[in-house]
Amino acid sequence: MQATELKQLMQMLRRYCYSLTGGVAADIDDLVQQTLEVVFSKAVPSEVKLSTWAYKVCTNLWIDQYRRQKREQLSEVMPDSLVDPANEEQAMQDKLLLNQVKIAMQQLTAEHRQVLALVTLNGMSYQEVAEILDIPVGTVMSRLARARNQLTQLLLLAQQGNRHEYQ
Incomplete structure (x- = not known):
């Protein structure tokens, strides 16, 4: 995997994790890291695209995390780049x-x-x-x-x- 492909995958995962976690930075980073660990520690099924499989892994990890704990209150901090x-x-x-x-x-x-x-x-x-x-x-x-x-x-x-x- 090329560095640019990895960077693009990480950006896509961060956007997805942002929407799942409500924008809590620590949760986003943790979920992206866990997803990448799983994606790179296992063989990607040959019949699917890497990005599709990464989204599926991320979704499953988030569901597991969501089941284990109640969601925290939304952070009051807004991304500076959006204003x-x-x-x-x-x-x-x-x-x-x-x-x-x-x-x-x-x-x-x-x-x-x-x-x-x-x-x-x-x-x-x-x-x-x-x-x-x-x-x-x-x-x-x-x-x-x-x-x-x-x-x-x-x-x-x-x-x-x-x-x-x-x-």
């Missing part, structure tokens, strides 16, 4: 929206959060997600639709709550 310091008001609104999305994502079921993260954040096809999660493509589609609907409802409720706070 534009030039426009302070817009930056505050962006920060509020990002926080609302993080909170809403954590309120989704694990199944919905996984499918939404793989399709939306990582740009995977329904077929790739189905292979990673060992579910039919139709299940991927229905979970994605439900996740999007639920996320929309949660964000609308959050927006309504914010309007009431400032009135």
